Amino acid sequence: MAEVVSDKKIELRVIAPTMATDKSPYKFQKSVDMVIMRCTTGDMGILPGRMPVSAVLDSGVLRIFDEEASNQESQMVVLGGVAHVSDDILTILSDAAYKPDEIDTAEVTAKMKEYQRLCDAASDFNEKTAYRKDIHRCQIQLDVAGTAGK
């Protein structure tokens, strides 16, 4: 478990345009102590006071640590997008970001099976790679939903 010592907070804003309403423009918004996100270059941890950074996100789990919630790690699935940090605000733009309780495991499992079938049937290398990526995305969602359910 990551130990957080700073009393400053970082504001996490996850923007998914399809989810925005006039009452809550953000998909997720919270002041937290630390965020670890999966970027294309590897995992990146963001703490308060971080110098401005822009990063491209890979499909992965967004790990959120909050001292007020007994430093309990909460998770979100972010399937690609862009992240930007400045002035202690971490903005994540992604049109595919899900909280664990939003993941329909039955639907994702069915999709995963379908991708697996298509992947086995595909002969083209690029096509296979694309399906493998889709399978990986489904797997991430199932992992996060499974962890939350335990």
Add this chain to the structure above:
Amino acid sequence: MPSMKAIKRRRLTVKNISQITKAMNLVATSKLQRARANKAAVGKPVQATFDIVYNTVGDERALEQPFVKPRAVKRTAYVLITSNRGLCGGYNSNVCKMLAKYVKDSDTQPVFLPLGNKGRDYFLRRIVAETRQPATWDEEGRYYDPSGKLRMIDAGTPSETPNFAEAKKAADKLISMYESGEIDEVKLVYTQFFTVLSLEPIIRQVLPVRPDYLRRVVGTDLKAGEEWEDLGFFPKPEAKGGAAMAQEVEFDSGIAEVLRNVVPWYLSMYLYAAMASSALCEQAARMTSMDSATKNAGDIIEKLTLMFNRQRQSIITQEITEIVSGANALQ
């Protein structure tokens, strides 16, 4: 003078039409509220996207990158946002006419990407009238005229309420065409909402991204003499000033890669917001035009009633006169 029967029939027709326009007015009023909420919801995501893009392209290293570096413009893509249906006053024709005039005065070859049937039909008719050849679309939904020039790209018929997936689809198409050099510039043509009675068609440059223009749009660190440009999506932000302005941004996977991901987002969000703005304008225009149509129908009904009563009165008077003169003749 039409007969009494004809006047009665006409009055009934106008009355029926006025009932339709009144219903349409009520529907548009309720849809207007929803469209207003949709547009308000887009505000924050758009502002955050613009902030990120500005922070990225504001860096000196970005100036040599493909989506920022200006190039010689041969073909300009115009994304035209209109409605699918009519009966909304001058909403569609205002934006189409303005674009037609703009294109006429422009030196570059226009390529239209219409989002909305009315705009597509308007420019398709004009191109067909100019080339005197029926429009033929290739498999990828592109229309080349007989001389081989690309004239229009089909992006399908968008739904009535703005949809991010549709905006993203159109944006992805534009990005791939921009990267392959098929188009050198992208301009967005839509209607900006000020008030229900004040709707203004506008043209805005989207690609290549201009850092100076974005600075004015974002409005957090304006230079002396610069004014904030209101796109109508979000309220004027507070100026950051001082140290915040001088902060240099680190690019985790290199500026090229970040831009490659940020710019399509920017284009999608801009399109999405413009679609939300136009959808609001459509409902506002429909509401006001249907309101005035209902009022006009009421005026016509009043006139026809007056005409009908006059005729009835004249017939009665004539009959009385005939009876009186007949009675007088018998005496």
